[in-house]
Amino acid sequence: MENNVMEEQLRTLSELLEERRFSGAGAIVKDMNPADAAWILEELPEQRMPVLFRLLPKELAADTFAYMEPESQELLVQGFSDRELDEVMEQLFLDDTVDMIEEMPANVVKKILRHVDSETRRMINQVLNYPKDSAGSIMTMEYVDLKRSMTVEQAFERIRRTGVEKETIYTCYVTDSRRKLLGIVTVKDLLLARKDEVIRNIMETNVKYVSTHTDQEEAARALSKYDFLALPVVDAEERLVGIVTVDDAIDVIQEEATEDIEKMAAIAPSDRPYMKTGVFATWRKRVPWLLFLMISATFTSGILASFEGALAASMVLTNFIPMLMDTGGNSGGQSSATIIRGLSLGEIQYRDVPRVLLKECSVAMLCGGTLALANFVKLLLVDRVALTVAAVVCVTLVAAILVANIVGSSLPILAKRLGLDPTVTASPLITTIVDAVVLMIYFNIAKAVLGI
């Protein structure tokens, strides 16, 4: 329903802009939520976007700007007058500024940096220097810091004075003169305390924090685990340098889940939405894995070729190759998806490996048994194959699922242990390995049982 309302507003605004009825358009957008305004702006034809952007009230314009995609931001910056750029940059939070700068071409970055003060420029450079995907790279330096000798009243004064340009004021950070983090105090604590109470007595000293080089995913997971609104980030000397806020943590969680899903499907991950990625970019993301997997799959051709004699002797065996390979691949995919997600969420640790393997083998025996039974009945009654052929197929089926689950569960854990990304071992790669193993098992059992 909400979506329909937005589509409706988009249509109305397009018409108003076309007819150059700007005050009408301005009246519609002036109370809009910035996320919605950003959506509308990006759906408009390119030449109308700057027109509507200029109709936004000053503060909303900056907030909306922060929600837009890098391409649209670039387009707007290119067209901004000096005053417009000043206004937007002044309102923008530091982490949004950094996000934008990371995606812009050099000439636009230069234009932007001319419009921020030297202190902000220093902070931008600092954040840009942290490794990609680290807590440092997504943090903001705009937090409220307090001293432990302050009273609650003094703390509120400081929040009132400095809070308007902070990204969050609800968790305040107590630091000493060398910026070492001593404790945190929330606005809720402050509101519920007496006005003359001293911060030292009400602050929480058991503070959870991450370092600037901590992986952003780990930072997001900590924030979610402890239900925090913000998580402090410290440098190598344990001095507070910034905070990661919950809204950025959610974005990280969403991005990492998308990345996991892409990698499991053998796609090189990107941080661009599907509809905004071009055909060539999509091709580049997909073709390397397809190529690699195709080449690995030729091993199966080799195996098939080496058993050509056996196949020719018993053509009926060919018919069950796809079913056996598919089932092995499916079962291995189930195992690996479960294990990869468990590793991702921190639910599975290295010390769990024996339990994981035991469990996957037990599940494989149960699933294999069920499937073999169903298949055996079908092979005899529907396909009417010889009893020995049915036996070969069903024994291979159980073996295939067992191998698939062992490979599917141990490969991601092994990858993680070796410092590799467990996700890249997912389904397609495992399928290729399982295919080869299943064929070897199949023909060797067939040779032994059928004597071909």
Next chain:
Amino acid sequence: MENNVMEEQLRTLSELLEERRFSGAGAIVKDMNPADAAWILEELPEQRMPVLFRLLPKELAADTFAYMEPESQELLVQGFSDRELDEVMEQLFLDDTVDMIEEMPANVVKKILRHVDSETRRMINQVLNYPKDSAGSIMTMEYVDLKRSMTVEQAFERIRRTGVEKETIYTCYVTDSRRKLLGIVTVKDLLLARKDEVIRNIMETNVKYVSTHTDQEEAARALSKYDFLALPVVDAEERLVGIVTVDDAIDVIQEEATEDIEKMAAIAPSDRPYMKTGVFATWRKRVPWLLFLMISATFTSGILASFEGALAASMVLTNFIPMLMDTGGNSGGQSSATIIRGLSLGEIQYRDVPRVLLKECSVAMLCGGTLALANFVKLLLVDRVALTVAAVVCVTLVAAILVANIVGSSLPILAKRLGLDPTVTASPLITTIVDAVVLMIYFNIAKAVLGI
């Protein structure tokens, strides 16, 4: 590093409890973060858990309880004295109480409900009545409500008086006498406003909200889109009945991503962590899909059987079946994973279908061309097959990728349009369909070109 600290503490606590040095153990846990305390309790042997729980300070005990898994909660509740249960229930937030009750057997629920006041009981029943996975079922009713005629000072008084037991105080909801939602005001707004300012003048009236029956995933997405700390939930008469807080939204986002990954790997989703799910439960989650996919895969056996003559005439064709089927499956899996995630994140709409299909076909032609070229060279130089055979394989390869991408991208969208879950159409199902189509194409091209 953090993990090692926790493991270390776990070992120390186990030893202290074993040696019955309870005051030592109590000293360690008394300042612990509740999420950490919950982890430690659940890692301890079952008989030690209640012992350590009783060593926690009262308030920490209730917070820790909220972070524990349902089984552990049940174990604790079974052993609680009336006074202990009273203390925990009094401290627990409503949404945590409801989460717990949903998972408990009836006799434990009865015991719990005897220890909550009648107002809480009424609210619990109301929340329990909302559909599973709806915004109503995850909301809390413990929010701060204000009247628009209040001054800022009166608002702060109300927050101080009622705030301590609210789940969040940072966003306050302005309602009229019939509980209709008029606006929101944040504590930041309040702190930055004059004390005698009236709420009416500073409240934000363009309020985003969801209804009690909105899907929880949509509510979480809205919260993340607008960077809110809490999202109001209204009933059919637009009266405010509760709020969804950001910590619960993050849990929903994590759960839904896990569910998507499980379904894409053809596993019935569960909301239990892997290590806490038994072998039989895991088997039940996996075997139906394996069985269904195995039966569908027998279609491929049928197709192979029907082309037995052609195969016998040109045995070399068999060798490339696995490679063709795998590549088709991989490419279809790439398309479907991308589209399913895009649908999940709301990035792809129905009106995008023509653009999606056009793009997938273009990408398929590019990927197919690349792979066919690589394969052609390999077939001639390495495998030394006849030119005609190489041509058949490579043309089939392009066709396979084209079909795979069309099926992989359109099936999820079609499923969603029909009100089905797009995720269940993912990779394995698509693989099965693609396999069958690829075989048909392969043999028909082979028959035509090779004249067999």
